Amino acid sequence: MSDDCLFCRIASGEIPATIVYQDATRVAFRDIAPKAPTHLVLIPRKHIPTLNDLQPEDAQTVGELFLLAKELAAKEGIDQSGYRTLFNCNADAGQTVWHLHLH
Numbered sequence: 001m002s003d004d005c006l007f008c009r010i011a012s013g014e015i016p017a018t019i020v021y022q023d024a025t026r027v028a029f030r031d032i033a034p035k036a037p038t039h040l041v042l043i044p045r046k047h048i049p050t051l052n053d054l055q056p057e058d059a060q061t062v063g064e065l066f067l068l069a070k071e072l073a074a075k076e077g078i079d080q081s082g083y084r085t086l087f088n089c090n091a092d093a094g095q096t097v098w099h100l101h102l103h
Contacts, residue, residue: 002047007099011045020075025061026068031103038076038083041101042068048100051089065102 002008009015011027020040021028031039044061048054054062066085073079086103088095 002099005047005099006097007041007043007101008047011043021068021072026064028068028072035103036084038078039103040069040072040076041103042072043099043101049098050095050100051087054100062100069102 010017010029017029019029025045027045028040028042031041042065046061048058069085073083
């Protein structure tokens with residue numbers, strides 16, 4: 001956990017968010033500035049600033065985020081109609097919070 005990271009503070013419960021899922025390694029919450037009717041943010045509890053900071057031991061973490069995206073899409077009722085997943089990496093790609101997150 002990084003004390004100055006917005007998403008770490010959400011994951012710890014220090015900052016309120018509309019949490020739709022959480023377990024020991026992942027947290028999912030509704031985006032406060034949604035770009036789609038259903039816009040969730042999925043994060044690992046482990047602080048990883050960007051995709052560039054991933055290590056081989058993080059492969060399972062990233063895979064689990066995508067599996068959670070699939071589960072939440074079904075729960076939200078958009079799995080059959082369609083949904084998009086994406087990671088932004090660094091400022092030029094639109095990343096504004098320096099904690100790995102899947103939209």
